[in-house]
Amino acid sequence: MKRVYNLKQEVEKPPRLTGGHRLCAGCGAGVVVAGVLRALNKEDRAVVTNATGCLEVSTFMYPYTAYMDSFIHSAFENSAATCSGVEAAYNALKRRGKVEGTVKFITFGGDGGTYDIGFQSLSGAMERGHDMVYVCYDNEAYMNTGIQRSSSTPRFARTTTSPVGAKNQGKKQEKKDLTDIMVAHNIPYVAQTAPLGNFKDLHTKAYKAIYTEGPCFMNVLSPCPRGWDYPMAKLAEIIKLAVDTCVWPLFEVEEGVWHLSYMPKRKLPVEDFLRPQGRFRHMFEQGNEWMIEAAQAYVDQRWERLLERSGA
Amino acid sequence: MIRAKYINEQTPWQDLTPGGEIYEPGTAREFNTGTWRTDTPVFVVEACKHCMLCVPFCPDSAIPVKGGKRLDFDYMHCKGCGICAEVCPFPGAITMVSGGVPS
Incomplete structure (x- = not known):
């Protein structure tokens, strides 16, 4: 049966990520995690695994947990391995009739814990075929330790380890395309999404990822008001601009078939996304016009490739 | 225990x-994170059409919903980020006021 998304019904469910966690005011991660967990059926239980990061240190501070479900964290680099171990143990117990009901396995990692440090354990867990979902909330730098560049940080972005000054003008390298790399694992479901509008895209993709058998991966844009340097109330606007400029296109890959989820009515110039953020401020200084041109050329090239692959 | x-x-x-x-x-x-607020959202139920667009955008799950209606803010957990006021399409339903009250 095809499920029809209804925001009113979905927000009626009790939240599985409670208030009282210590994420910064306006943090995108809280929105993303609550949004993904909302896709779980009410009667199902979940085991949430977490890589070290902002989310982990803020939502699980002894004796406070912000989760209504079981939670496990062991280290930075092994969240996917931890989750796959729990899933294997669950299967063993289930075979012996020792657990009842449906339990789903969901891992959250930031871009540091996913693109960089946790990458090999993620790749391994996906290859072994565990029935789990790995969700990367991508805020494009190591925010927890004070905004250091990661392989997810976009080119030209200012971080504390890719500063802006006389010798250096932000990050020198392009952003690693992790979603593409996960597609290359030939897993049943890979999605790129963001909390947008009425959350239909995030919700339906999270539902698919959670209830598709086998390993699934979601990459979710999660703006950070501190690291990106924008007014915290503007979360929804920043996300909308990322999507409408095609900096963060929304798509999914089901059993190897690419599908574009959102076609902007009018593709906006990339500077509309860059301008409100302090981390890109130097790109608008005189003499740095080439940076905006380079950023635009990169986005256009990625976007053309996505259109080609998805046949849109 | x-x-x-x-x-x-x-x-x-x-x-x-x-x-x-x-x-x-x-x-x-x-745990009370309401003390973090420097600005506070004020909810005016008469101006609200209960479209629920603000609810999933709250990073602190501080907008309770019951019976198809959104209720007043959970001020013990609201950190006053103001995202709800920005996404609200109905003028006057959510207004940000300066200061950490009420709590």
Whole structure:
């Protein structure tokens, strides 16, 4: 049966990520995690695994947990391995009739814990075929330790380890395309999404990822008001601009078939996304016009490739 | 077993849960993050059409919903980020006021 998304019904469910966690005011991660967990059926239980990061240190501070479900964290680099171990143990117990009901396995990692440090354990867990979902909330730098560049940080972005000054003008390298790399694992479901509008895209993709058998991966844009340097109330606007400029296109890959989820009515110039953020401020200084041109050329090239692959 | 709400800086280690495990769900709700606010959203129910667009955008799950209606803010957990006021399509339903009150 095809499920029809209804925001009113979905927000009626009790939240599985409670208030009282210590994420910064306006943090995108809280929105993303609550949004993904909302896709779980009410009667199902979940085991949430977490890589070290902002989310982990803020939502699980002894004796406070912000989760209504079981939670496990062991280290930075092994969240996917931890989750796959729990899933294997669950299967063993289930075979012996020792657990009842449906339990789903969901891992959250930031871009540091996913693109960089946790990458090999993620790749391994996906290859072994565990029935789990790995969700990367991508805020494009190591925010927890004070905004250091990661392989997810976009080119030209200012971080504390890719500063802006006389010798250096932000990050020198392009952003690693992790979603593409996960597609290359030939897993049943890979999605790129963001909390947008009425959350239909995030919700339906999270539902698919959670209830598709086998390993699934979601990459979710999660703006950070501190690291990106924008007014915290503007979360929804920043996300909308990322999507409408095609900096963060929304798509999914089901059993190897690419599908574009959102076609902007009018593709906006990339500077509309860059301008409100302090981390890109130097790109608008005189003499740095080439940076905006380079950023635009990169986005256009990625976007053309996505259109080609998805046949849109 | 000691309940999370009775654990604080004065609790002797012998009384803590073994392995630092937490046995109850959602104990963070006991923690007041409402004191973080420098601006406060004010909800005017008469101007609200209960479209629910603000609810999923709240990073602190501080907008309760019951019976198809959104209720007043959970000021114990709202950090005053103002995202709800920005996404609200109905003028006057959510207004940000300066200061940390009410709580």
